[in-house]
Amino acid sequence: MSIPKLEFPPFHLPPEAEALRLEVRAFLKEAVPRIKTEDRFASWNTPSPEFSRELGKKGWIGITWPKQYGGSEKSFLERYVVTEELLGNGAPAGAHWVADRQSGPLLLRFGSQEQRDAILPRITAGECFFSIGMSEPDSGSDLASVRTRAEPVPGGFRVNGTKVWTSGAHRNHYCITLVRTSGQHGDRHKGLSQLLVDLKTPGVTIRPIINLAGRHDWNEVTFTDAFIPESCLIGNEGDGWLQVTSELAFERSGPERFMQNFYVLRELVRVLGRNPSGRAAAILGRLIARLWTLRQMSVAVAGMMQGGKSPAIEAALVKDLGTIYQQDLPEIARVISESDATTEDDMADFLDIAQYATMMAPSYTIQGGTTQVLRGIVARGLGLR
Amino acid sequence: MDKETRDMLLETAGRFFTERCDRAVVNNVEKGEWPADLWKEIEEMGLPLIAVPEDKGGVGGTLADMLALLRLAGEHAVPVPLAETALANLLIAAAGGEPKPGPATLALGNLKLSGGRLTGKILRVPFAGVAERFVCVVDKTLVVVGKGAAKVEATPSHAGEPYGSVTFDNATAEFSGASAVSAERAFELAAVMRAMQMAGAADRVLATAVEYSKQRVQFGKPISTFQAIQHMLAELASCVAATIASAEAASRDADEGGLADGGAFSIAAAKSQCSDFAHRISAIAHQSMGAMGFTHEHVLHHYTRRLWVWRRDFGSESFWGEKIGAAYAKAGPDALWPSLSASRYPA
Numbered sequence: 001m002s003i004p005k006l007e008f009p010p011f012h013l014p015p016e017a018e019a020l021r022l023e024v025r026a027f028l029k030e031a032v033p034r035i036k037t038e039d040r041f042a043s044w045n046t047p048s049p050e051f052s053r054e055l056g057k058k059g060w061i062g063i064t065w066p067k068q069y070g071g072s073e074k075s076f077l078e079r080y081v082v083t084e085e086l087l088g089n090g091a092p093a094g095a096h097w098v099a100d101r102q103s104g105p106l107l108l109r110f111g112s113q114e115q116r117d118a119i120l121p122r123i124t125a126g127e128c129f130f131s132i133g134m135s136e137p138d139s140g141s142d143l144a145s146v147r148t149r150a151e152p153v154p155g156g157f158r159v160n161g162t163k164v165w166t167s168g169a170h171r172n173h174y175c176i177t178l179v180r181t182s183g184q185h186g187d188r189h190k191g192l193s194q195l196l197v198d199l200k201t202p203g204v205t206i207r208p209i210i211n212l213a214g215r216h217d218w219n220e221v222t223f224t225d226a227f228i229p230e231s232c233l234i235g236n237e238g239d240g241w242l243q244v245t246s247e248l249a250f251e252r253s254g255p256e257r258f259m260q261n262f263y264v265l266r267e268l269v270r271v272l273g274r275n276p277s278g279r280a281a282a283i284l285g286r287l288i289a290r291l292w293t294l295r296q297m298s299v300a301v302a303g304m305m306q307g308g309k310s311p312a313i314e315a316a317l318v319k320d321l322g323t324i325y326q327q328d329l330p331e332i333a334r335v336i337s338e339s340d341a342t343t344e345d346d347m348a349d350f351l352d353i354a355q356y357a358t359m360m361a362p363s364y365t366i367q368g369g370t371t372q373v374l375r376g377i378v379a380r381g382l383g384l385r
Numbered sequence: 386m387d388k389e390t391r392d393m394l395l396e397t398a399g400r401f402f403t404e405r406c407d408r409a410v411v412n413n414v415e416k417g418e419w420p421a422d423l424w425k426e427i428e429e430m431g432l433p434l435i436a437v438p439e440d441k442g443g444v445g446g447t448l449a450d451m452l453a454l455l456r457l458a459g460e461h462a463v464p465v466p467l468a469e470t471a472l473a474n475l476l477i478a479a480a481g482g483e484p485k486p487g488p489a490t491l492a493l494g495n496l497k498l499s500g501g502r503l504t505g506k507i508l509r510v511p512f513a514g515v516a517e518r519f520v521c522v523v524d525k526t527l528v529v530v531g532k533g534a535a536k537v538e539a540t541p542s543h544a545g546e547p548y549g550s551v552t553f554d555n556a557t558a559e560f561s562g563a564s565a566v567s568a569e570r571a572f573e574l575a576a577v578m579r580a581m582q583m584a585g586a587a588d589r590v591l592a593t594a595v596e597y598s599k600q601r602v603q604f605g606k607p608i609s610t611f612q613a614i615q616h617m618l619a620e621l622a623s624c625v626a627a628t629i630a631s632a633e634a635a636s637r638d639a640d641e642g643g644l645a646d647g648g649a650f651s652i653a654a655a656k657s658q659c660s661d662f663a664h665r666i667s668a669i670a671h672q673s674m675g676a677m678g679f680t681h682e683h684v685l686h687h688y689t690r691r692l693w694v695w696r697r698d699f700g701s702e703s704f705w706g707e708k709i710g711a712a713y714a715k716a717g718p719d720a721l722w723p724s725l726s727a728s729r730y731p732a
């Protein structure tokens with residue numbers, strides 16, 4: 001009896017990463033309270049260009065990239081530590097997050113020299129922010145069905161179509177956009193390409209889409225005969241699918257998939273007070289144990305990536321477990337706080353937090369690949385499909 | 386033990402367990418039969434002495450070697466107290482004693498030692514019904530009591546293993562010595578031992594359910610082709626992977642940090658996590674296998690029933706959760722992330 005093994009061998013972050021952790025922590029202790037943001041509880045999707053610039057000055061954006069682009073040529077594990085410290089300390093790291101996590105690495109791997117020279121130094125300086133232009137009204141989980149069309153014209157492409165759920169497009173500079181450059185709608189993975197779209201391009205219109213919590217994070221980005229120069233094609237024409245899937249691996253594997261609402265756990269500790277009932281302590285401890293386990297698994301994935309492997313299935317598995325945990329957390333925390341909060345004031349405050357977290361929770365298991373899409377990937381890893 | 390030696394030992398032991406711990410052996414234990422031959426062979430292989438130093442007649446493996454072996458034993462539902470005896474022998478040797486042949490077990494909990502005599506009652510002692518001796522840690526003393534000096538009331542576990550309560554009434558020790566570990570630590574070591582057995586059993590549950598889904602045909606095709614089943618098994622795989630990952634991380638931390646106190650927090654977190662997921666793991670596996678998985682005939686219950694028992698042994702998720710939660714609450718919110726990211730209790 002043998003099935004493919006999905007193992008997460010325990011992995012130690014190396015001493016240089018742990019040393020960097022202390023440095024980052026000391027910086028955040030000073031910077032996070034100083035920098036005002038619109039959110040009371042900041043996370044990886046709370047933007048603050050001011051914060052990103054300061055982080056850029058420290059050399060902590062694009063930390064693994066070559067020095068010629070302002071990177072520090074540090075390991076993937078050091079990047080891991082920076083990201084988890086940002087999350088663990090409630091830093092408003094949203095402005096540069098996508099550029100650091102996936103757009104920059106994509107350009108490094110597939111972009112032209114001209115694109116790299118023009119863009120990467122601005123990303124590492126914390127001055128250039130990216131959106132993801134994948135989803136469309138008729139293409140969500142089934143990403144290969146995108147219809148946005150880039151028709152080759154002299155000197156570039158004429159683009160028509162609509163992207164939706166484009167987070168941050170109203171604030172960011174660029175959007176890496178998945179388009180069809182050749183073939184027909186039904187061709188699936190063939191004929192797709194990625195374009196580096198300057199969001200100020202004439203013919204590109206950005207309209208807000210408001211989410212259920214009343215926030216404007218999302219946008220609809222419409223292309224109407226927008227001209228995109230040939231120099232903005234990323235990689236080869238027709239390689240878009242391959243490139244976009246490599247981008248998704250970066251998108252799925254990070255600690256933001258289980259630490260997005262870390263503030264709930266933190267505030268739960270506060271509201272339960274220093275001496276909670278045995279029942280409340282047990283519930284808190286079980287949540288901490290779950291988070292600890294996720295972290296062990298995620299660090300193991302980082303170790304595999306550093307070791308040159310591409311643990312796509314393992315990353316999907318951790319994202320599945322992590323997002324479900326994030327969804328459970330506000331609910332469990334609310335229930336226990338209702339019976340065990342120390343004071344009425346603390347309680348009112350905490351319910352406010354839990355309420356906000358509850359409203360955000362449905363998004364975790366949708367963005368970056370739904371639970372069902374992830375389980376499909378894991379099932380394939382088990383040899384079931 | 387270097388990696389090569391360990392891999393070889395695990396391979397040999399794995400083959401041995403596959404051949405000798407078949408369905409009938411496990412079922413017979415449930416009927417109250419003691420598999421004397423199996424135990425004898427296990428002893429001949431030196432397995433209960435895996436973590437006893439060579440100069441004491443042991444195999445000379447580390448705590449991590451022992452725990453790796455016990456994960457494997459969990460994967461085969463080995464129905465004898467290999468885990469309990471291996472840990473007991475490790476503790477006896479570390480306290481200056483000489484491990485003796487025969488199955489032993491751990492009677493850990495609230496006991497009193499006065500004038501070298503032991504008094505108290507411990508409930509749910511694993512394999513109490515077949516153990517030759519009981520190993521206890523009281524304050525800083527390790528006490529070994531022979532079965533003749535203890536009163537055992539057998540109450541088989543829900544997995545049919547000969548658990549029971551053990552009463553010491555001014556019992557004379559067969560051996561006592563300065564313990565290398567505190568009573569609390571002995572309990573922690575037993576917890577990581579169970580967590581690793583749970584990891585093994587969980588792994589087997591997944592393999593069993595995946596295998597079954599490929600063979601069982603309904604509506605003209607293997608049920609593994611149904612998306613509902615694929616998604617259930619994917620979730621099962623996640624819970625199993627988390628169980629294994631947490632147990633392995635705790636095992637590493639316990640070993641690297643030293644016998645006296647290594648990985649205290651990791652062990653607590655892992656045993657809480659493993660116990661927590663035992664329910665989802667067995668629920669999904671049983672659902673995916675229909676009535677067949679609910680029969681006594683099929684082996685699935687050898688593993689799911691053990692998970693249900695083991696999650697309560699040496700601290701359930703409530704026990705370890707409370708310990709973690711109380712310590713973290715006491716330290717307050719600012720200590721949460723620094724402690725969690727260092728895998729330790731707040732200072």
Ligand SMILES: Cc1cc2nc3c(=O)[nH]c(=O)nc-3n(C[C@H](O)[C@H](O)[C@H](O)COP(=O)(O)OP(=O)(O)OC[C@H]3O[C@@H](n4cnc5c(N)ncnc54)[C@H](O)[C@@H]3O)c2cc1C
Pocket residue numbers: 131132133134135136139140141142164165166167168363364366367368369370371372373
């Ligand atoms: C907060 C947030 C931010 C986002 N930001 C961006 C962004 O910046 N850029 C961007 O391009 N996109 C973004 N997205 C979009 C995201 O990528 C999509 O929502 C996601 O891929 C799912 O697509 P969908 O919403 O169209 O759902 P659908 O694909 O329509 O899915 C609906 C339901 O059907 C299920 N389903 C679909 N296909 C299958 C199948 N084959 N088998 C079983 N079940 C299936 C899904 O799991 C889901 O439950 C964001 C989404 C959220 C929630």
